[in-house]
Amino acid sequence: MMITVSALAALNENRLDFYLSIFTLIYLVTNLTFRPRKRTFDFIALFLLLIFVYITITKILEILILT
């Protein structure tokens, strides 16, 4: 995640939703690959997924409204 932020900042990326989408992808892929033990239900994955869905829906609506 730190490398992602550094790389995107170097590319002058200023869209927060883009950072959050990348974080969501990184978290889910890392979780599936390493399957670390957790003491509770994975709230972080659910939260990030909901944010990702929200971002996707707003982007789709923006495109639909523009067209």
Add this chain to the structure above:
Amino acid sequence: MFDRNLVYGLSLVSFGSILSIASYFILENIPLTALGIGLIVLGSAWAMIPPYPLPKDTIIELIKSSCSNIEALLEALGIFEKAIYIPSKEGRVLAYVPIKKSGNVSIDEISNNLNKMIFKSKESLGIILAPPKAGIGNPHPVGEIGSDLTTLLEHALVDSEIASSVSAVQSEEIVVVEINKPKGDVDYRRFRIVMGSLPSCIAAQAVAAFFSKPVQIIEERKEGNSLIVNLKVLDWKDSTYI
């Protein structure tokens, strides 16, 4: 006891929250805000790690080594009878293995003597064993999660890395458990005859803990990548098996 993961994780979450809020509202800097959010995610993930996580291979090796001791004991005694999994008052599930059956002793009588290793009453003789514990490495040991049987079986088998997934169906006194992609089984012949395969043994413990009744493995068979286990929930007054 000091839970390092929780403390450090929450510290990182706090720092990340302050950084993201300050960066967004005061500095109006998006990359720093994203960095703060990233720290919140990392800190939350860190805080969710249980205090003493064991490597998966270690868990399976620990469980297998406990099976080897049981195998040695069963071989020394020449036992071939099927075990009865009996839940104790303290919550632990123990296995009663009959050496000599008389049919005059109920399971209830054995449950009052679960603190002993050898049970002898009238003509009946048997040993009481501690089967491989499903709770090793599992932050919620069998018996603590009681919402429904499938959830308990998932905690016992899936969280312990013994199987990929599990489902259960109950029909009167028979519970059929389907264990998908079981892993970490043992090759001890007598253990498998008496206690069942390792996944079946753990499933029987979970079912006994859920119903708070004695359970016996009736049959187990492989179907492709799944193991189908038929368990019978017994009555405390039953004396047929002792």
